[in-house]
Amino acid sequence: MMNRWQYFKRLAPLMAIMALVLAACGREDLSTLNPQGPVAEEQFDLMVTAIVIMSLVIVVVFAICLYVIIRFRRRKGDKSIPKQVEGSHKLEIVWTVIPIILLIILGVPTVQSVFNLAKDYSNDPDAVKVIVTSHQYWWEFEYPELGIKTAQELVIPTGKTIWIEAKTADVLHSFWIPSLAGKIDTNPGGNTNYMYFSAPKEGVYLGKCAELCGPSHGLMDFKVKSVDPASFDRWATAIKEPVALPSDPAIAEVFESKCLTCHAVGAFGGPAFPNLTGIGSRESVAGILVNVEADDKQYEHEDTVYNNLYKWIKDPEAVKPGNLMSNQYDLTDEEIEGIAQYLSELTLDFEQ
Amino acid sequence: MDWLTTVDHKKIGILYLIAGGFFFLVGGLEAILIRIQLWKPQNDFVGADTYNELLTMHGTTMIFLAAMPVIFALMNAVIPLQIGARDVAFPFVNSLGFWTFLFGGILLNVSWIVGDVPDAGWTAYAPLAGSTYSNDHGMDYYVLGLQIAGIGTLIGGINFLVTIINMRAPGMTFMRMPMFTWSAFITSALILFAFPALTVGLAALMFDRLFEANFFDPSAGGNAVLWEHIFWIFGHPEVYILILPAFGIISEVISTFSRKRLFGYSSMVFATILIGFLGFMVWAHHMFTTGLGPVANALFSIATMLIAVPTGIKIFNWLFTMWGGSISFKSPNLFAVGFIPTFVMGGVTGVMLAAAPADFQYHDSYFVVAHFHYVIVGGLVLGLFSGVHYWWPKMFGRILNEGLAQLTFWTFFIGFHLTFFVQHFLGLMGMPRRIWQYLDGLGFNEMNLISTIGALLMGLGTIIFLINVVVTSVKPKNAPADPWEDGRTLEWTIPSPPPEYNFAQTPLVRGYDAYWKEKQDGHSGMTPAEPLGPIHMPSPSILPFFMGLGFFIAGFGFMYAPDWGHFLGTDLTVGHAIGIVGLLMVLICMLLRSVIDDHGFHIEEDEIKRDLGGKA
Ligand code: HEM
Ligand SMILES: [Cu+2]
Numbered sequence: 001m002m003n004r005w006q007y008f009k010r011l012a013p014l015m016a017i018m019a020l021v022l023a024a025c026g027r028e029d030l031s032t033l034n035p036q037g038p039v040a041e042e043q044f045d046l047m048v049t050a051i052v053i054m055s056l057v058i059v060v061v062f063a064i065c066l067y068v069i070i071r072f073r074r075r076k077g078d079k080s081i082p083k084q085v086e087g088s089h090k091l092e093i094v095w096t097v098i099p100i101i102l103l104i105i106l107g108v109p110t111v112q113s114v115f116n117l118a119k120d121y122s123n124d125p126d127a128v129k130v131i132v133t134s135h136q137y138w139w140e141f142e143y144p145e146l147g148i149k150t151a152q153e154l155v156i157p158t159g160k161t162i163w164i165e166a167k168t169a170d171v172l173h174s175f176w177i178p179s180l181a182g183k184i185d186t187n188p189g190g191n192t193n194y195m196y197f198s199a200p201k202e203g204v205y206l207g208k209c210a211e212l213c214g215p216s217h218g219l220m221d222f223k224v225k226s227v228d229p230a231s232f233d234r235w236a237t238a239i240k241e242p243v244a245l246p247s248d249p250a251i252a253e254v255f256e257s258k259c260l261t262c263h264a265v266g267a268f269g270g271p272a273f274p275n276l277t278g279i280g281s282r283e284s285v286a287g288i289l290v291n292v293e294a295d296d297k298q299y300e301h302e303d304t305v306y307n308n309l310y311k312w313i314k315d316p317e318a319v320k321p322g323n324l325m326s327n328q329y330d331l332t333d334e335e336i337e338g339i340a341q342y343l344s345e346l347t348l349d350f351e352q
Numbered sequence: 353m354d355w356l357t358t359v360d361h362k363k364i365g366i367l368y369l370i371a372g373g374f375f376f377l378v379g380g381l382e383a384i385l386i387r388i389q390l391w392k393p394q395n396d397f398v399g400a401d402t403y404n405e406l407l408t409m410h411g412t413t414m415i416f417l418a419a420m421p422v423i424f425a426l427m428n429a430v431i432p433l434q435i436g437a438r439d440v441a442f443p444f445v446n447s448l449g450f451w452t453f454l455f456g457g458i459l460l461n462v463s464w465i466v467g468d469v470p471d472a473g474w475t476a477y478a479p480l481a482g483s484t485y486s487n488d489h490g491m492d493y494y495v496l497g498l499q500i501a502g503i504g505t506l507i508g509g510i511n512f513l514v515t516i517i518n519m520r521a522p523g524m525t526f527m528r529m530p531m532f533t534w535s536a537f538i539t540s541a542l543i544l545f546a547f548p549a550l551t552v553g554l555a556a557l558m559f560d561r562l563f564e565a566n567f568f569d570p571s572a573g574g575n576a577v578l579w580e581h582i583f584w585i586f587g588h589p590e591v592y593i594l595i596l597p598a599f600g601i602i603s604e605v606i607s608t609f610s611r612k613r614l615f616g617y618s619s620m621v622f623a624t625i626l627i628g629f630l631g632f633m634v635w636a637h638h639m640f641t642t643g644l645g646p647v648a649n650a651l652f653s654i655a656t657m658l659i660a661v662p663t664g665i666k667i668f669n670w671l672f673t674m675w676g677g678s679i680s681f682k683s684p685n686l687f688a689v690g691f692i693p694t695f696v697m698g699g700v701t702g703v704m705l706a707a708a709p710a711d712f713q714y715h716d717s718y719f720v721v722a723h724f725h726y727v728i729v730g731g732l733v734l735g736l737f738s739g740v741h742y743w744w745p746k747m748f749g750r751i752l753n754e755g756l757a758q759l760t761f762w763t764f765f766i767g768f769h770l771t772f773f774v775q776h777f778l779g780l781m782g783m784p785r786r787i788w789q790y791l792d793g794l795g796f797n798e799m800n801l802i803s804t805i806g807a808l809l810m811g812l813g814t815i816i817f818l819i820n821v822v823v824t825s826v827k828p829k830n831a832p833a834d835p836w837e838d839g840r841t842l843e844w845t846i847p848s849p850p851p852e853y854n855f856a857q858t859p860l861v862r863g864y865d866a867y868w869k870e871k872q873d874g875h876s877g878m879t880p881a882e883p884l885g886p887i888h889m890p891s892p893s894i895l896p897f898f899m900g901l902g903f904f905i906a907g908f909g910f911m912y913a914p915d916w917g918h919f920l921g922t923d924l925t926v927g928h929a930i931g932i933v934g935l936l937m938v939l940i941c942m943l944l945r946s947v948i949d950d951h952g953f954h955i956e957e958d959e960i961k962r963d964l965g966g967k968a
Contacts, residue, residue, distance in 0.1 A: 026781030027795055032713040033780050046710045047780075054700035057664075061696045064671045069689060072610070074678045081872075082677050087616035087669070095668040096661060103657045106707060110657075111650045113709040118646035171480040172576060174641060174716060178782040182712030185641045188479060189570030191577055193643035206794075210641075210716040210784045212473045213480060215400035218787025288791060299792035300394050321400035 030178055030206045037180040039117065039197040046113055053102050117182075121163040121196050128156060131165045134173035134186040136213055137220040137323055138274050138287065146236050149264075151274035153282045154224045157232035158202055164195045174210035177224055183210050199226035204283055215322035221287040227351055235350035239278055242266050243346065251338035258329040259339065265346065273325070280305055280347035285312050286319055309340035357892035359443035360852060364450050365429030366747060369740075371454050372421030377814070378461065379413035382406045384811055387771075391804035393792040403788040404471040405490070409464070411474030412494065415590070416501055417457040419732055423597045424453075424508055426739045427536045429747045431512060433843035433850060434530045436521025436859050441514040443890045444945070449508035451900030456501025459904050463493035470494035473786060475587070476557065478568030478579040483561045489911055492561055496907035499554045502547055503903070509543030512536055521842070522881040523861030527621070530841045530865075531607075531614060534621055535600025538628040539593050545632065546589035553582035562910060580642055584635035592631035595727060596624060598735025599666060602688045604841070605738050606670050609685035610677030611838050613865060616669040623662035623669075630659045640708040641715045649708040656706035663699055667692065682836065683757030687738035690765050694734060698726030701776065716786070719779025725772045737764070737817075742836075749829035749849045756820040764813030770806025774799040840868035845878050853887040856880075856960050884961070886954040893950075895941045902941065906934030 025033040035044040121127040131142040132154075142149045156162050166175050168186035176183035181197030199205065209220035227235065243266025246252040260269030263276050284290045289301055289308035297303055303311070312319055313336050317326035331339070358364065386406050389397045398406065428446070432439055440446050463469045468489035472481035481491050516537045520529070529537075557579070559565035566572035568579045607614045614620060636644060636652040644652075670692055679685070701723040705711050714720055737760070745751045778799050783790060790796050834844040842859060843850075845867050859878035863869040870878055909930030916926040924932075 025777060030782040030794060031780065032782060040713075043709050043713050046707055047704070047713065050704040050707055050710060054704060057700055058693075058696060061667060061671070062693055064668075064675075065689075065693055068671055068674045069679060069681075072674060072677050072679050074611075074680045078678055080678065082610070082612050084613040085615060085672075085676065086613065087619065088672075091668070091672065092616050092619050092665065095664055099661050099664045103660060103703075106703070107654055107657055110653050110707040110709065113707075114650045114653065115646045117709050117712070118649075171485050172477055176716075176784070178713065182709070183641055183715060184712070185643060187643065188576050189574075191575075191643060206782065208782065208784050212404070212477070212786045214485070215404055215471075215788065217404075218400075218784065218789055221791075290791075301791050302793075 027206075028179065029204060032178045032182075034179060036201060036203070036205065037197055037199045039181045040177075040179055042113055042116065043182050046109055049109060050106055053106055057099075057102070117195075119196065120194070121161050122194070124161065124163070127161040127163040127196070129163045129165070130154065130156075131167070132175055132186065134166075134168045134170075134175065134209065134213075134220075135273075136170050137209070137216040137320055139175075139207075139220075139222040140169075140274070143236070148236060148239055149271065149275050150239065150277065152222050152284070152287050154207070154222065155232065155235050156199060156224060156226050157229040158226050159198060159200055160229065161196055161198045164197075166193045166195065171213050172211045173213045173220065175207070176210040177205055177207045179205050180224060185211060199224070202226050202228060216320040219286075219288050219320050221284070223283045223287075225283065231351050235348060238348040238350050243268070243277060246338065246342040248338060251335065251342060254331065254335050255339055255342065258331060262325075262328070276343060276346065278346060278348035279309075280344050281349070285309055286316070289319065304344075306340055306344040309343050310336060313340060354892075356897050357894045359439075359447045359890050359892055359896075361428045361432050361440050361443065361446060362747065362850065362854075364446055365425045365427075367450055368421045368425035368428060368453075369747075371450075371457070372418055372425055375413050375417035375421065375457060379410050379418050380811060380814060382410035382413065384807055386410060387804040387807040389788070390790070390800050392801065393794075393797055394789050398788075400788045401471065404473075404786075405469035407786055408470045408473050408494070409461075412460065412470065412498070413457075414728075415474060415594070416498060416505075417453075417460070419594050419728070419736070420505060421453060421457075422736050422740075423539070423594065424449075424505075426532075426601070426736070426743060427512060427539075427597065430743055430843055431515065431533055431536050432519070433746070433846065433854060434533045434841050435516065435519060435524055436842050436855060436861065437515065437519035438854050438858075438887065439890070440511050441518055442511050444893060444896065445507050445511050447893070448896035448899055449504040449511065451504070451896045452903055453501045453504030453508075455900035455904040456497050456499070456504065456907075459500060459907050460493055460497030462908075463490060463497075466493075468493065475583055476579075477583075478557070478560070478574075478576045479570065481557065481579075482569055483564070484569070484571075491557075492911045495554050495558045495561060496911055499551065499558065500900075500903045500907055502550055502554070504900075505543060506547040506551070509540040509547070512540040513544060516540070521855075521858050521861050524866070527618065528861060528864045528866070530600075531603035531617070531620060531624075532597070532600035535596040535603075535624055538624050539596045542589045542593045542596070542628055542631060546586045546593065549582055550586035550590075553579065553586065556582070562913070577639075577642060580639055581635070584638045585632075588635040588638065589628075589631045591724075591727070592627060594732050595735075596628065598691070598732045598739075599624065601735045601739035601742070602670060602691055603673075605684045605688040605742050606673050607865075608742075608836055608838050608840055609680045609682060609688070610674045612673055612677040613840075613868075614669070615672040615675075616665070617864060619665055620669055623665045626662040627659060630655065630662070634659065637706055637708075637711075640711045653706050653708045657703055660699065660703050667696060667699075683752070683754055683761060684738045684742035684836075686758065686761045687734050687741065690761065691731060691734040691738065694726060694730035694765075694768070698723060698730055701726065714779060716784055717779035718775045718783045718785055721785045722772045722775035722779060725775075729768055729772070734765075737761070743843075744824075745831035745835040746843055746848045746850070748825070749831050750824050750827055751831050751835055752824050753820050756816055756823065760813050760817045760820065762813075763816060764810055767806045767809025767811075767813055771803050771810060772806070774802050778803075834867075838868075840865040842866055842878070851960075851963050853889065853955055853960070856887075856964055857884055858882050884957060886956050887960065888952055888954055890952045891950050893945075895945055899938050899941045902934045902937030904934070905937065906931045909934055 028034050035041040133140040140151050141154045166184050166186045168188050174183050174185045184193045184195040205224040207222040262273040263269050264271055265276050285308040291305045292302045294304050389395055470490045556567040560567050566574040568574045568576050634656045637656045640649050705714055783796050831848040833847050857880035860881035909927045913925045913927030919926050919929040
């Protein structure tokens with residue numbers, strides 16, 4: 001018992017150092033090593049426990065290994081024959097029992113956490129319920145209680161528990177928000193999955209698809225935008241307000257006939273593909289073309305909302321190979337410009 | 353011609369080595385292309401489709417067409433010698449196993465020529481692998497190629513089981529068997545139980561794809577998660593099928609080059625059996641995020657962690673085999689010693705992955721890529737390199753150039769760690785696996801670049817190895833019977849390469865490490881267990897080759913049955929007709945095999961005496 005104690009005492013500072021080192025790793029909005037919410041924190045703690053135990057094992061094995069290969073290397077011309085040892089029951093029991101103890105130290109919190117993360121919030125009136133449906137290669141977010149359907153950007157209130165119901169419309173995908181919650185697969189058919197998480201801090205967190213789903217799998221990103229509850233309510237109201245079609249009747253005409261066959265804005269159009277209501281205030285177009293101010297452009301995939309929209313509508317295939325929007329319509333440059341202009345101004349003013 | 357008809361286990365071993373080595377190069381080339389694509393963000397070196405094809409073929413080729421066959425190469429070359437047998441139990445079946453593997457592998461790779469390449473990952477998850485979402489012939493190549501290659505593996509495994517059970521020399525009890533033979537035995541048992549699951553899965557997927565069945569199609573009442581279960585019930589034991597032989601090789605090599613008996617032999621045997629058994633109990637740890645519920649996740653977490661215990665026993669037994677020994681760092685041992693820490697690193701990340709809630713973060717990220725490459729490349733491939741360098745003189749009668757071998761080790765070893773160590777962090781920092789591009793500015797760039805440089809270095813190591821093979825093969829065949837001078841097991845008692853009949857007289861085994869024991873007792877060789885006499889040998893046969901070819905033709909025909917027109921105005925399509933011709937070919941070969949009364953031949957006493965005299 002005494003031994004165990006000392007062991008833990010020695011482990012604690014190691015854990016702390018480890019946590020510090022690891023936490024410095026990666027972007028706050030993306031890295032699992034930099035958790036931003038209680039669920040990811042719980043997973044991170046388990047990871048640190050495991051990493052500490054495993055580092056210990058590695059250190060011991062490496063030490064023995066180094067010692068052995070230095071101490072017992074054959075000298076030149078050495079013809080002597082070492083003692084042929086059969087084994088040692090004592091030693092063998094030692095290295096059976098120690099791993100078992102280590103596994104118990106890791107196994108207990110694992111099992112606790114498995115059940116903890118499987119908690120059911122479906123009947124919690126405080127939780128925000130979201131039905132996530134994955135599609136090749138975009139994400140649909142439906143808030144059944146609020147009557148909202150949006151795409152690519154999951155807006156959530158800070159602090160509230162978000163209760164996710166995850167499904168897919170086509171092949172397997174996996175819904176992953178590294179800095180907030182880990183992941184859950186989206187299965188076809190009746191195999192619906194559930195997951196919960198929350199984000200205490202405001203911010204935009206990156207989400208990814210984590211199951212091979214076709215050529216653009218790696219580009220199937222989404223954003224989780226956590227805003228204060230008041231802003232969230234304003235967003236929920238704003239997104240349901242009526243939306244005007246483009247003021248230029250010619251543009252309105254092509255927009256209706258070429259785009260709204262698949263997409264929806266406000267009460268217009270069809271629900272099959274990403275809902276475009278409020279697209280002008282999203283963080284990105286198509287999940288990967290990140291919207292920035294013209295002066296802030298740093299990377300190839302960043303540009304202004306307008307430019308991103310233009311680029312996407314002009315040639316979706318060049319942005320996301322294999323997506324279902326490619327080759328579905330024929331537009332002149334002027335029409336694309338008009339539509340991009342209109343969509344870039346289709347904003348929702350909700351953040352305080 | 354001799355090579356097409358041979359049923360000699362040593363020659364089949366060499367055939368496996370050549371074919372497996374070739375597919376290693378193909379898979380390696382695919383890997384290098386993948387790494388070139390990922391060396392910088394948003395690279396357009398290959399297209400998104402091509403990337404997924406490379407990825408799928410890399411995984412499939414490496415597991416089924418490279419690693420397995422090279423393991424089979426060593427098993428074929430060594431097992432009968434280690435147990436004092438003249439061949440495997442069913443030499444004809446052994447040859448059939450090789451040819452079905454080879455033709456299956458070729459069929460899979462014909463897809464590159466045709467241009468319809470499998471692209472749903474080596475795990476071929478439904479529905480992406482089904483005909484709705486993969487509607488070219490790519491996945492058909494996967495299904496049929498693997499099905500045919502799988503026949504070869506399954507019958508190969510059964511053959512080794514029977515061989516090891518029935519053909520051990522007198523005195524070679526189970527508890528005196530060399531560790532490599534033990535691991536081959538357990539591996540074969542795993543093959544026997546795991547491969548039928550794959551066969552069933554592939555057959556069901558084939559029905560889905562070729563005949564519009566709906567096993568895995570949820571829109572028609574099928575279940576996609578079912579495929580995951582079937583695949584991993586095969587797939588998890590498969591990774592133990594791969595790693596156990598490496599454990600066996602390491603045990604042999606470490607003990608030989610430390611001049612010491614394996615520490616804790618009986619616990620090693622026990623650990624191997626336990627790992628094999630637990631290997632079947634943990635398949636769902638690949639499915640923690642599939643949504644099996646907390647009870648299943650908890651159980652499979654714990655079961656998976658348990659595997660660390662027998663694995664740990666092995667690691668420490670190796671370390672204590674070296675402890676107090678006289679360790680020589682000739683190339684086989686260099687690889688073996690490099691294996692230990694590397695494999696430990698792969699093992700500990702395995703335990704980390706076993707913690708289900710943490711796996712919600714690791715799963716399908718680069719962390720997983722790092723983990724399984726540490727086990728498969730850092731473990732298995734280092735093990736195979738070790739085994740190949742170790743037994744090369746026995747197989748070919750020539751010792752590989754030591755300088756080049758050392759150079760191979762260092763480039764490969766350093767390249768390996770450069771490639772895969774950083775990937776742990778990439779994964780933890782949020783990089784999913786199987787992605788064609790990553791965006792700039794996420795902090796992934798530098799590590800991916802390092803990884804690519806490492807991969808090129810590994811490629812260089814492989815090239816040095818190939819140069820070594822060429823350089824060595826022009827040297828005279830003069831390897832002694834016991835080239836490492838500290839050989840402990842039976843294969844080192846006979847000439848390198850061994851005569852066709854292996855043992856002029858079956859040896860009498862008087863203890864564990866039979867040859868070592870005789871040497872310690874001051875004898876120069878084994879005591880024979882039988883008088884010198886004519887040796888009965890099986891005849892060579894071309895039938896296995898044609899059976900493999902028949903399967904190949906059949907697979908090809910059925911795959912294209914829906915595309916090609918009808919056959920002479922009948923209901924049958926041309927594809928069906930070709931398929932039937934292929935199957936008929938197989939059946940006729942089977943018939944011939946049954947009706948031809950072939951008693952084999954004898955090698956006469958005079959000839960054996962001449963061999964013995966020549967060597968003495
Ligand atoms: C010219 C008219 C169209 C416009 C302006 C338009 C606009 C857009 C935009 C802006 C996105 C990205 C959504 C986001 O980031 O939230 C998108 C995605 C998408 N659109 Fe369209 N669209 C048009 C026509 C179509 C048509 C006709 C189809 C269907 C046949 C279609 C199918 C899709 C699909 C499947 C995606 C998701 C692609 C992915 O992210 O993988 N679109 N569209
Ligand atoms: Cu995906």
